[in-house]
């Protein structure tokens with residue numbers, strides 16, 4: 001299997017694989033065929049209320065079952081998909097599949113869950129986004145409140161005035177908005193105040209290096225306080241240790257996500273793992 005690449009996917013093609021132009025072209029050709037060949041799938045990572053441990057739903061995370069390279073993660077191809085524009089049809093597939101799955105869970109009685117779908121910058125700027133979201137929800141008969149759209153802080157900050165309009169339209173549909181990788185962009189407080197978002201997701205980097213009394217601990221506390229003031233839910237992603245969990249709970253994070261409580265998994269495993277928890281306390285899955 002290939003080496004893990006950087007978050008933006010560029011490293012995969014430009015460094016870690018040390019590939020030549022022909023290989024890049026090959027990957028692009030493979031990516032072009034992937035939808036048609038039904039090689040994409042979604043894994044679902046649970047999200048838990050803190051401190052109750054109640055399951056709040058899942059984040060849908062894209063995977064590519066490549067015919068020769070095996071299961072490939074999004075960090076390795078989202079960059080190429082974005083640069084080639086293929087992220088638009090791929091993103092449509094993700095939204096549709098996530099809503100389809102959420103409707104299955106809804107019909108099983110999990111009416112209080114929400115499914116979170118990540119949007120790329122290009123999708124977010126795409127004129128058809130609002131109609132796409134509206135049509136997808138109605139096609140599946142899924143209430144808007146069961147869907148959350150995640151956009152990164154950088155995406156939301158880029159072309160701030162237009163972003164605000166798009167976010168407002170999403171919000172008007174009744175769909176929740178989560179600002180992903182929060183703390184890595186450059187939001188001004190004035191902008192944040194105007195943002196029609198429901199949730200801030202503290203970037204994994206702050207959680208990773210978290211230790212009692214260090215800068216990251218102080219930053220996290222500050223973000224939680226900011227969330228209180230602006231009436232935004234604060235979610236921590238990348239929770240891997242009980243120490244991190246305890247800290248995040250003690251400062252008042254509203255929800256937690258991470259390998260400690262549950263990795264991204266197939267929909268079957270997800271259902272099994274969450275029903276085993278019986279909505280009790282957060283426990284490692």
Ligand code: C2E
Pocket residue numbers: 045060061062073074075078087091094118119120150180181204237238239240257258259260264
């Ligand atoms: P993200 O939205 O910030 O998702 C969180 C990433 O952190 C996921 O990586 C998840 O598997 C990983 N993660 C969760 N808990 C832990 C933990 O405790 N420790 C560690 N080390 N990692 C954890 P993944 O699935 O590889 O996705 C990477 C990024 O790719 C996502 O970051 C998101 O930006 C993007 N992505 C994933 N699916 C999609 C998609 O359908 N569309 C778009 N446009 N982007 C996607």
Ligand code: MG
Pocket residue numbers: 059118150180
């Ligand atoms: Mg996300």
Ligand code: MG
Pocket residue numbers: 180181201203204237
């Ligand atoms: Mg994130």
Ligand code: MG
Pocket residue numbers: 180181
């Ligand atoms: Mg991220």
